[in-house]
Amino acid sequence: MKTGTIETPRQLAAVRSSARKALLNGHPRIFVGTATCGLATGAQKVLDALHEEAGKASSMRISISETGCNGACFLEPLVDVVLPGQARITYGHVQPEDASGLIEAACAGTVYKKRIIGRIDKEEFLVEGTSKSYRRGKLTGDVKEVPRYAALPFFRDQVHLAMRNCGIIDPTSLDEYIAKGGYAAAAKALTEMTPDQVVDEITRSGLRGRGGGGFPTGRKWATCRKAPGEPKYVICNADEGDPGAYMDRSVIEGDPHSVIEGMIIGSYAVGAHTGYIYVRQEYPLAVKRLRFALKQAEEAGFLGENILGSGHSFTVRINRGAGAFVCGESTALMASLEGRVGEPRAKYIHTVEHGLWNKPSCLNNVETWNNVPVVIARGADWYASIGTQGSKGTKVFSLVGKANRVGLVEVPMGITLRQVVEDIGGGVPEGESLKAVQTGGPSGGCIPAELFDTPVDYESLTALGSMMGSGGMIVMDSRTCMVDVARYFLSFLKEESCGKCVPCREGTSRMLQILTRICEGKGRPGDVELLHDLAQGMTDGSLCALGGSAANPVLSTLKYFAEEYRAHIEERKCPAKVCRALITYSINPEVCTGCMLCLRACPVKAITGERKKPHIIDKLACTKCGLCADTCRSNAIEVA
Amino acid sequence: MNAPAHEGKAVEFMLDGLQVEGRAGETVLSVARRHGIPIPTLCHHEAVSPSGACRLCVVEVFWGKRSKIVTSCIYTPYENDRVETNNDRVRSVRRFVLELLAARCPSAHQIRELALEYGVDAPRYETDDNGKSETIRDPLRERCILCGLCVRVCDEVVGQHAIAFAGRGMERRVTSPFAEQAEECIGCAACVFICPTGALHFEDVDGRRVMKELHTTVLLVACRDCGLPYATEKQIEKVKSRLKLSDEAAALCPSCRVRAFGGRVEQILAKDRKATFPWEQGASFTLTSPEAAFRR
Numbered sequence: 001m002k003t004g005t006i007e008t009p010r011q012l013a014a015v016r017s018s019a020r021k022a023l024l025n026g027h028p029r030i031f032v033g034t035a036t037c038g039l040a041t042g043a044q045k046v047l048d049a050l051h052e053e054a055g056k057a058s059s060m061r062i063s064i065s066e067t068g069c070n071g072a073c074f075l076e077p078l079v080d081v082v083l084p085g086q087a088r089i090t091y092g093h094v095q096p097e098d099a100s101g102l103i104e105a106a107c108a109g110t111v112y113k114k115r116i117i118g119r120i121d122k123e124e125f126l127v128e129g130t131s132k133s134y135r136r137g138k139l140t141g142d143v144k145e146v147p148r149y150a151a152l153p154f155f156r157d158q159v160h161l162a163m164r165n166c167g168i169i170d171p172t173s174l175d176e177y178i179a180k181g182g183y184a185a186a187a188k189a190l191t192e193m194t195p196d197q198v199v200d201e202i203t204r205s206g207l208r209g210r211g212g213g214g215f216p217t218g219r220k221w222a223t224c225r226k227a228p229g230e231p232k233y234v235i236c237n238a239d240e241g242d243p244g245a246y247m248d249r250s251v252i253e254g255d256p257h258s259v260i261e262g263m264i265i266g267s268y269a270v271g272a273h274t275g276y277i278y279v280r281q282e283y284p285l286a287v288k289r290l291r292f293a294l295k296q297a298e299e300a301g302f303l304g305e306n307i308l309g310s311g312h313s314f315t316v317r318i319n320r321g322a323g324a325f326v327c328g329e330s331t332a333l334m335a336s337l338e339g340r341v342g343e344p345r346a347k348y349i350h351t352v353e354h355g356l357w358n359k360p361s362c363l364n365n366v367e368t369w370n371n372v373p374v375v376i377a378r379g380a381d382w383y384a385s386i387g388t389q390g391s392k393g394t395k396v397f398s399l400v401g402k403a404n405r406v407g408l409v410e411v412p413m414g415i416t417l418r419q420v421v422e423d424i425g426g427g428v429p430e431g432e433s434l435k436a437v438q439t440g441g442p443s444g445g446c447i448p449a450e451l452f453d454t455p456v457d458y459e460s461l462t463a464l465g466s467m468m469g470s471g472g473m474i475v476m477d478s479r480t481c482m483v484d485v486a487r488y489f490l491s492f493l494k495e496e497s498c499g500k501c502v503p504c505r506e507g508t509s510r511m512l513q514i515l516t517r518i519c520e521g522k523g524r525p526g527d528v529e530l531l532h533d534l535a536q537g538m539t540d541g542s543l544c545a546l547g548g549s550a551a552n553p554v555l556s557t558l559k560y561f562a563e564e565y566r567a568h569i570e571e572r573k574c575p576a577k578v579c580r581a582l583i584t585y586s587i588n589p590e591v592c593t594g595c596m597l598c599l600r601a602c603p604v605k606a607i608t609g610e611r612k613k614p615h616i617i618d619k620l621a622c623t624k625c626g627l628c629a630d631t632c633r634s635n636a637i638e639v640a
Numbered sequence: 641m642n643a644p645a646h647e648g649k650a651v652e653f654m655l656d657g658l659q660v661e662g663r664a665g666e667t668v669l670s671v672a673r674r675h676g677i678p679i680p681t682l683c684h685h686e687a688v689s690p691s692g693a694c695r696l697c698v699v700e701v702f703w704g705k706r707s708k709i710v711t712s713c714i715y716t717p718y719e720n721d722r723v724e725t726n727n728d729r730v731r732s733v734r735r736f737v738l739e740l741l742a743a744r745c746p747s748a749h750q751i752r753e754l755a756l757e758y759g760v761d762a763p764r765y766e767t768d769d770n771g772k773s774e775t776i777r778d779p780l781r782e783r784c785i786l787c788g789l790c791v792r793v794c795d796e797v798v799g800q801h802a803i804a805f806a807g808r809g810m811e812r813r814v815t816s817p818f819a820e821q822a823e824e825c826i827g828c829a830a831c832v833f834i835c836p837t838g839a840l841h842f843e844d845v846d847g848r849r850v851m852k853e854l855h856t857t858v859l860l861v862a863c864r865d866c867g868l869p870y871a872t873e874k875q876i877e878k879v880k881s882r883l884k885l886s887d888e889a890a891a892l893c894p895s896c897r898v899r900a901f902g903g904r905v906e907q908i909l910a911k912d913r914k915a916t917f918p919w920e921q922g923a924s925f926t927l928t929s930p931e932a933a934f935r936r
Contacts, residue, residue, distance in 0.1 A: 495808075
């Protein structure tokens with residue numbers, strides 16, 4: 001079905017109700033998660049195989065479409081099958097050879113017995129606060145036995161607001177977005193509310209910027225609305241660059257219209273008619289999905305002149321970032337948008353007053369824009385009922401690193417780190433112990449396991465010397481060296497510093513120099529003090545937040561893992577046995593069976609020995625790559 | 641909060657315990673200099689727009705119990721701000737910046753002297769990473785603090801935009817496009833004169849001006865009367881078109897020009913030009929020899 005131009009809220013309602021029927025009734029529908037995480041694990045092959053099998057089994061109409069990522073990246077490739085009248089079944093780790101079985105089962109209205117993850121009983125309409133059961137009559141025995149998806153440990157504590165449609169709808173289908181209640185909030189804001197009421201609603205909801213700063217969104221909008229100067233601009237910051245963080249990418253890939261709808265509402269509230277989405281070039285799929293969604297929204301009349309008969313006009317353009325991390329900083333982003341070099345400027349005069357082309361500009365992050373329709377549709381009071389006193393709503397985190405279950409998790413603010421890392425993430429592999437979690441990306445810090453009962457909100461994380469940031473959460477276990485972690489983040493920041501101001505350019509470089517020598521066993525007495533001095537100077541003296549927060553990874557590890565620094569500098573030892581210069585590999589002759597596996601694996605031929613006799617590592621030749629330890633079946637390789 | 645100076649209003653604020661007035665749009669640095677309060681700067685110059693890159697001009701602003709370090713070359717005060725220009729926190733940021741710069745540019749004596757003023761005898765950082773070895777040491781890299789004055793003066797004052805920053809972070813450097821002959825460069829050497837650390841040079845040899853660090857060579861023109869080279873070809877073209885200088889006058893060096901035409905500006909301008917300068921509405925200007933201009 002193709003949606004024509006939608007000129008009034010009434011027409012929108014009509015499209016919604018017909019599109020919604022298609023969601024719940026009709027033929028079996030199969031969704032393959034083809035967000036970047038899915039594609040990386042082979043979802044395209046699964047999709048192709050499903051199409052092929054469906055073509056063979058032409059007895060019944062089956063629709064196969066793509067969808068985004070529901071967050072369970074550790075289960076990719078994911079396939080959802082909607083069995084009409086029964087439920088939506090999720091399968092994980094699906095391989096192309098499962099395709100025929102999946103199609104067969106779908107045609108028969110039953111469950112494919114392998115790869116089952118869980119069962120979703122209802123189609124949720126989050127922006128309306130309603131849901132509709134798939135069920136018509138009794139569930140068949142097989143379907144009934146599938147565990148409920150929402151009860152699985154990974155999903156139990158999650159609340160999907162921002163990710164409401166991710167992994168559920170086809171991101172290329174405007175109809176499905178509308179069916180889920182999409183653009184209803186825009187219709188409500190533009191035709192039933194004044195701009196001031198919209199700003200007020202956002203302010204009362206307590207929504208704060210999800211890009212890292214946590215600035216109250218309502219206050220930003222109010223200032224921009226009042227700022228003199230025409231034209232005004234709204235900007236979506238999709239230049240997500242933190243290592244290990246991919247919330248924004250996933251939201252755009254899975255639900256691009258939600259971001260556009262948020263921007264429409266924002267443009268109406270602040271009085272802007274032009275919007276820009278600044279998205280990284282390194283996110284080709286996100287750019288593609290956005291382009292497609294913008295075209296759909298223009299054709300349907302959600303963008304352009306006189307949107308939904310409200311008289312408000314708004315257009316959105318996409319600009320692609322060229323790969324500079326600093327362009328996620330608002331003033332650098334705007335400089336880049338203007339075609340200048342992406343370097344920040346001092347923000348004593350705020351961008352909401354003098355931003356893009358010196359005009360009032362309202363810049364928000366992808367996730368913030370995506371939350372706006374929910375706030376408007378459900379109301380500020382409902383939104384503010386989720387979360388803590390100072391941090392409302394939910395936050396999407398990309399839970400990565402050494403956790404057992406990695407992926408995107410969306411949790412209400414105020415949940416403890418322990419719940420996120422241990423309950424949702426499933427802790428770390430057996431035999432290892434949880435050591436720390438790094439939040440907030442390169443500007444954030446490492447929080448030790450002792451403090452895991454800290455609630456996740458803006459203030460609590462900042463108080464620990466870390467920050468909410470855009471939502472990266474890297475889990476570290478006993479195999480992680482904290483000095484090495486600090487060194488890694490500083491090497492990232494040194495590469496990404498634009499070089500304009502002295503503290504950041506020279507400071508990150510000097511910090512890296514010192515951390516590198518500590519990791520190499522060349523640390524000197526006084527290095528820790530020097531790091532502290534550098535940190536203070538960079539925090540006080542830097543021009544923008546990149547340099548101002550660059551010391552956080554170092555400061556937080558110095559604070560919570562001082563002993564590791566001391567061991568590196570004074571004893572020339574790496575307690576986590578990571579820093580190559582400080583470890584040696586040897587073979588325990590008591591345990592070695594003389595199988596010759598390590599001898600063959602060693603790339604520099606540093607291991608000698610005869611069959612069934614203990615082998616020996618030549619410590620001078622050894623490059624400490626660790627391949628021997630990985631190949632040894634009897635744990636005879638010792639690292640000290 | 642009352643309106644800040646950047647909104648076109650004059651403000652009253654405290655500067656080192658002194659009640660002072662900031663004019664509309666005026667920065668803390670400017671107010672401080674009017675009142676004889678010294679604030680060190682490296683990347684600031686009245687002739688070009690502020691950059692805020694060197695961070696040497698930092699001061700601390702207090703609002704009630706809260707305070708923040710700001711760059712005085714950019715920050716326009718708000719009514720009732722309390723600004724301190726030389727307290728411990730401010731001095732420690734300056735010391736930090738100077739220690740880093742002294743480590744970066746061991747050959748720049750200007751930096752070394754300033755650093756010494758702030759108590760930095762020898763930087764605590766290794767300085768040997770500037771160049772891999774003596775033979776490939778880059779003289780520009782040894783002195784350039786990346787303040788960007790050269791880039792801004794070329795762009796904003798000369799209007800040529802012949803040079804710019806290239807690279808990011810520690811790779812950042814001042815250079816001509818693709819590190820080749822800068823076609824836009826007129827060889828005026830404004831960049832050389834404005835450089836606070838003497839990182840840029842020019843040399844006039846064999847009728848050419850060589851700007852070594854900027855990979856550019858420009859032809860010099862000899863004075864018709866005295867025969868001495870006095871400006872570059874492109875420079876004369878530029879000045880001629882900007883000032884509407886007559887061909888006659890342009891062919892002479894400044895000293896010979898004064899001798900030939902006397903001290904009246906009008907006499908050296910092209911006859912058919914339109915009156916565009918303020919002095920042409922009655923005011924009178926006198927030509928001076930370059931030596932006198934420099935003294936002034």
